[in-house]
Structure formats: C-alpha cells, structure tokens
Amino acid sequence: MSRRYLPLAVDTVEDIEGYKPGGYHPVHLGDTFDGRYKILHKLGSGGFSTTWLARDTVGKRYYALKIVKAAETAASTELRTLEKLAAIQSDDCGRHHIRNLAAYFTFQGPNGLHNCLVTEVAGPSLNRLYNVIGHGYAQGSRRLRADIARTATRQLVQAVHFLHSQRICHGDLTLSNVLLKLKSIDDWTEDEVLERLGTPSTQDLVAAPGTHPGDSAPRYVVEPASMPDAKYFTHDVLLVDFGEAFPVDSPPRPEDIGIPVKYRAPETFFESKVSPASEAWSLACVLYEIRAGDPLFTSIMGGRDEIIMQMVQMKGKLLGPWWSSWDGRSMFVDDDDEPLKERTNVAPRAQEYPLEGMIAEIGGEDEEEAFFGSEVSILEPKDTKVPPDEAESMRDFLEGALRWAPEERLSVAQMLRHPWIAG
Structure with a gap:
C-alpha cells in the first residue's frame, strides 16, 4: 500500500497514515474544541484515538480530551460504559479508581464525525513508567516501591x-x-504546565510525492508530554480505557477479544469462554507485573503458542482437552510430551519455571542505582528482593488466581480478601 506521508524521525506518535477520511482528527496546539477546551499539549495516542491536555477556559480547569477516529465504534462502547457507571449511586471504594467522564461531545472535522471524551487528567500509565525507566530515563529497579505497589x-x-x-x-x-493519579494541577498557569511537562516538540508532516491529503492532515505532529516529576504523582491509581468493555451476560466472541495475548486466560485460546474468571486471570497477570516490574508472560513474536508454552512451564501440562487440541505443542514437546531441545546442550524449550522461582528472582537483575529525575523516589531500591513472608503470600495468591479451570480460580471478590491484597 502506498504511503500518504513521508516517514517521521520519531516513533512516539500515532500512525500518521491514520490521517485520512475516517481516521484521526488533525489537531494543532492552541485549537479550541466545543467552544471551551484549549489544546496545550499531547498526552498520548493509540490505534483508535489521540489524547490531549486541554484548559477549560470556562471552568478554569485542566482536562484530558480523548479524540477518537471518525470510523471507530470503540468510543460508543466506552461512552456507554462510563455513562452507566456515572449513573450508579455507590460509595464503593473501587468507584474512586475508575476514570470519571466529565463531559462528552461530537464534532465534525475534515475526516468525519468524531467522538470526544472529556476526563480528569492523570499521570503516566504504569506501562509507560516502567518502559521509560528501562530506556535511560532512570536505571535500576523497573518497579514501584513496595508500599506503592501494594497500594496500586x-x-x-x-x-x-x-x-x-x-x-x-x-x-x-x-x-x-x-495510570498513576496526579495531584491537582488546576492552580497551575499555562506557562507552568509547559515548564513542568516540557515545551511541546513537533515535527512537520510532509505528504508523500504525488499525494494530496489536504485538510485531512495536520501541519505537524506533536510528541507526548515529558514524564512529570514524581513529586506531582499521588500513590493512587486509575483504571482507564473502556473501549473493550462488555456486559458479563454478553461477552465478545474469542476472535473479537482485544486484550494482548500475554494477558489472556488459557480458556480464551481453546473455548468460546470470556467471563469474569477470564478477567481474574488477566488481573492476576497485571498485579504480578506491578510488583515485579516485568510481565508474567512475554511473547517475542506476538504469538499465542509462546504464551501457552510459558503457562505450561509455570503450571505444568494443560487440561486434557486443551492439551490435545493445542496444535502448537509439537514445537515444544515430542510425541511422549518430553521437552524438545533446540540443539545439543541447550536448555529444553519446555523446562519448568514455577512461580516460586519467578518471585524469587524479582530484584535479582537490577542495573545501576535508579535515578528518576526527582528528589521524590517512587521506585524500589536497587537489588531489593521480595521479603520471604510476602513472597509466600504472593505465590499463594497467584496460584489461586491462575488455576487452569476458570471455575476454580479466585474470584475478584476473593482476591480482595486474600492476605497479599488485604494486607
């Protein structure tokens, strides 16, 4: 497929080929939306939207504006879910850790009709935080300090x-x-926002020879804001992005599951079962990653067989029907279910790697002492291991949450009562 635009020198922005009819809306710094939201900086982007920091010139507050591609339906799913949650009268403590919808509007742009969700401003995702730590911004431990991780x-x-x-x-x-929550920034001036988040860095968007994108493209693209100083973070987290949400009684088909394979429960690879129990498995994977700083399962090539094999390494043989229907097992074990070796004197691909050992290795490969560009440390000190008592509680929790049979797993309600979570 021919390109509409010349490649950029940065890889931290949205796919620029998405600036076309049905795609992203072209946004420029200083633009105003809905007569009140002035764009100051970019917060991030994804496959379906761009998110911007805006100043509400009427309410004198800062908000995040999520502007969705014109052709996307995920926004309607997210909007319905957030509106339903907003209508619930509840003092449940979990409600405070779900992003609120402050406002919603639609507007017509050169690429079509766009949905825009207005939400509270938050800090970086834990994924971005951990990735930035691992790529030069801060070296050392790649994980939150133990007390902050327990809160999260x-x-x-x-x-x-x-x-x-x-x-x-x-x-x-x-x-x-x-996401990590931010302390209130509503009393910051616009100049202070740019001082603390960094002046927006832009790169001109140039049409490829022979193409004429016209108004479909912005004049330039904006790189995401710099990581705020850790002193502006609270120790609280916020769950966001409900574009894949679904009612328990109306789950998606397995082929429509949007979650990355490394977080998927095993039954979603073999059966038409997506359920709260599947989500409990995903949640357990995220909780491990928060504490460890690395994912529980890793797919280098993005395939399900790598993930399934790692599950087997950790837990042992799959349930009978799954094992017999797993075509990919021939890459890892022989006809007698014995681990294959890639070549002589190399560890077998299917060697055991139990949870106990994984937990014991947390903190064992830290690099130089972490520096996060702040006098406030939110990271675990270098070479800090999980204490034995917590390691045992963590292992017990994960073994209960990651059982093969969905009906045997800890429910999320049971997770709340487990000592590793309840403290």
Whole structure:
C-alpha cells in the first residue's frame, strides 16, 4: 500500500497514515474544541484515538480530551460504559479508581464525525513508567516501591471488583490502562504546565510525492508530554480505557477479544469462554507485573503458542482437552510430551519455571542505582528482593488466581480478601 506521508524521525506518535477520511482528527496546539477546551499539549495516542491536555477556559480547569477516529465504534462502547457507571449511586471504594467522564461531545472535522471524551487528567500509565525507566530515563529497579505497589494492586482489585459487581468486564486489563493519579494541577498557569511537562516538540508532516491529503492532515505532529516529576504523582491509581468493555451476560466472541495475548486466560485460546474468571486471570497477570516490574508472560513474536508454552512451564501440562487440541505443542514437546531441545546442550524449550522461582528472582537483575529525575523516589531500591513472608503470600495468591479451570480460580471478590491484597 502506498504511503500518504513521508516517514517521521520519531516513533512516539500515532500512525500518521491514520490521517485520512475516517481516521484521526488533525489537531494543532492552541485549537479550541466545543467552544471551551484549549489544546496545550499531547498526552498520548493509540490505534483508535489521540489524547490531549486541554484548559477549560470556562471552568478554569485542566482536562484530558480523548479524540477518537471518525470510523471507530470503540468510543460508543466506552461512552456507554462510563455513562452507566456515572449513573450508579455507590460509595464503593473501587468507584474512586475508575476514570470519571466529565463531559462528552461530537464534532465534525475534515475526516468525519468524531467522538470526544472529556476526563480528569492523570499521570503516566504504569506501562509507560516502567518502559521509560528501562530506556535511560532512570536505571535500576523497573518497579514501584513496595508500599506503592501494594497500594496500586489493592486499588486495582477494588476497581475491577466494582465493575464485576455491576456485571461489567473491563475487557482490556493491561498495565497500559492503569495510570498513576496526579495531584491537582488546576492552580497551575499555562506557562507552568509547559515548564513542568516540557515545551511541546513537533515535527512537520510532509505528504508523500504525488499525494494530496489536504485538510485531512495536520501541519505537524506533536510528541507526548515529558514524564512529570514524581513529586506531582499521588500513590493512587486509575483504571482507564473502556473501549473493550462488555456486559458479563454478553461477552465478545474469542476472535473479537482485544486484550494482548500475554494477558489472556488459557480458556480464551481453546473455548468460546470470556467471563469474569477470564478477567481474574488477566488481573492476576497485571498485579504480578506491578510488583515485579516485568510481565508474567512475554511473547517475542506476538504469538499465542509462546504464551501457552510459558503457562505450561509455570503450571505444568494443560487440561486434557486443551492439551490435545493445542496444535502448537509439537514445537515444544515430542510425541511422549518430553521437552524438545533446540540443539545439543541447550536448555529444553519446555523446562519448568514455577512461580516460586519467578518471585524469587524479582530484584535479582537490577542495573545501576535508579535515578528518576526527582528528589521524590517512587521506585524500589536497587537489588531489593521480595521479603520471604510476602513472597509466600504472593505465590499463594497467584496460584489461586491462575488455576487452569476458570471455575476454580479466585474470584475478584476473593482476591480482595486474600492476605497479599488485604494486607
């Protein structure tokens, strides 16, 4: 397929080929939406939307504006879910860890009709935080300090428990959708915002020879704001992005599951079963990642067989019907279910790697002492291991949450009562 635009020198922005009819809306710094929201900076982007920091010139507050592609239906799913949650009168503590919808509007742009969700401003996702730590911004431990991690895991379980109590599944529980909350920035001037988040960095968007995108494209693209100083973070988290949410009684087909394979429950690879129990598995994977700083399962090539094999390494042989129907097992075991070796004297692909050992290795490969550009440390000190008592409680929790049979797993309500979460 021919390109509409010349490639950029940065890879931290949205797919620029998405600037076309039915795609992203072209946004420029200083633009005003709905007669009141002035764009100051970009917060991030995804496959379906761009998100911007805006100043409400009427209410004198800052908000995040999520502007969805014109052709996307995920926004209607997210909007319906957030509106339903907003209408619920509840003092459930989990409600406070789900992003609120402050306003909603639609507007017509050169690429079509766009939905715009106005929400509270939050800090970085834990995924971005951990990735930035691992790529030069701060070296050392790649994980939150133990006390902050415990708060984050408890609050995330509370948020998912609230959703499940309302017969709603989030549908996309990943580290990317767990954000650190910010202290209020509403008293910052616009100049202070740019001073603390960095002046927006832009790069001109140039049409490829022979193409004429016209008004479909912005004059330039904007890189996301810099990581705020950790002193502006609270120790609370926020669950966001409900574009894959679904009612418990109306789950998606397995082929329509939007969650990355490394967070998917095993039954979703073999059966038409997506349920709160599947989400409990995903939640357990995220909780491990928060505490460890690394994912429980990793897919280098993005395939399900890598993930299934890692599950087998950790837990042992799949349930009978799943094992016999898993075509990919021939890449890892022989006809007698013995681990294959890639070549002589190399560890077998299917070697055991139990949870106990994984937990014991947390903190064992830290690099140089972490520096996060702040006098406030939110990261675990270098080489800090999980204490033995917590390691045992963590293992017991994960073994209960990651049972093969969905009906045997800890429910999210049971997770809340487990000592590793309850404290």
